[in-house]
Amino acid sequence: MQTADENEYVVEEFRPIRHDLLAAGLHVEAGDPHRIAGDPRLLAWLRIDGERIGVLAFDEAAAPAERLSTLAGFTQDLVVENVFTDGRSFTWPRCLDRSHRHPMVVVLDDGRALWRCPRDAGLAVSIGELGA
Numbered sequence: 001m002q003t004a005d006e007n008e009y010v011v012e013e014f015r016p017i018r019h020d021l022l023a024a025g026l027h028v029e030a031g032d033p034h035r036i037a038g039d040p041r042l043l044a045w046l047r048i049d050g051e052r053i054g055v056l057a058f059d060e061a062a063a064p065a066e067r068l069s070t071l072a073g074f075t076q077d078l079v080v081e082n083v084f085t086d087g088r089s090f091t092w093p094r095c096l097d098r099s100h101r102h103p104m105v106v107v108l109d110d111g112r113a114l115w116r117c118p119r120d121a122g123l124a125v126s127i128g129e130l131g132a
Contacts, residue, residue: 007031010030010033011030011031013068014030014044014071016068016072016126016129017128018030020115020129023130024090024093026049026090026092027048028047029046029047030045030047031044031045031047032044041057041058041059041060043058044056046074046078048079048083053078053082056075057070065108066108068113069106069127072113072115076092080103093115093130095123096117096125100117100119102117102119104118104124104125105117106127107124114127115127115130
């Protein structure tokens with residue numbers, strides 16, 4: 001059973017990732033927190049355009065940047081596996097270098113959760129700061 005505090009926690013933790021998804025044109029939300037016996041994590045549904053596409057896991061004991069990077073990785077996997085445009089997987093987040101076709105990857109760097117180009121480490125942005 002979810003509580004108002006848990007729901008607010010989920011919304012707040014997911015806020016930077018939601019920003020980046022909105023910048024890509026996806027209407028997304030995380031909510032309906034719940035727990036499963038034996039799993040210490042808080043779980044929540046990821047919805048895109050109102051449709052549940054998968055479950056996110058929140059490790060409340062992890063450091064903030066680690067929580068954010070883990071959550072961003074879960075979200076990226078769910079988006080790439082479940083969102084399609086023109087019959088192809090949606091590339092998210094798209095690399096800052098628009099000539100690259102790959103998505104950026106999640107990295108932890110000096111205590112910050114970043115999206116980084118897998119080919120050029122100089123192309124990076126904090127999770128939650130992607131533009132349209």
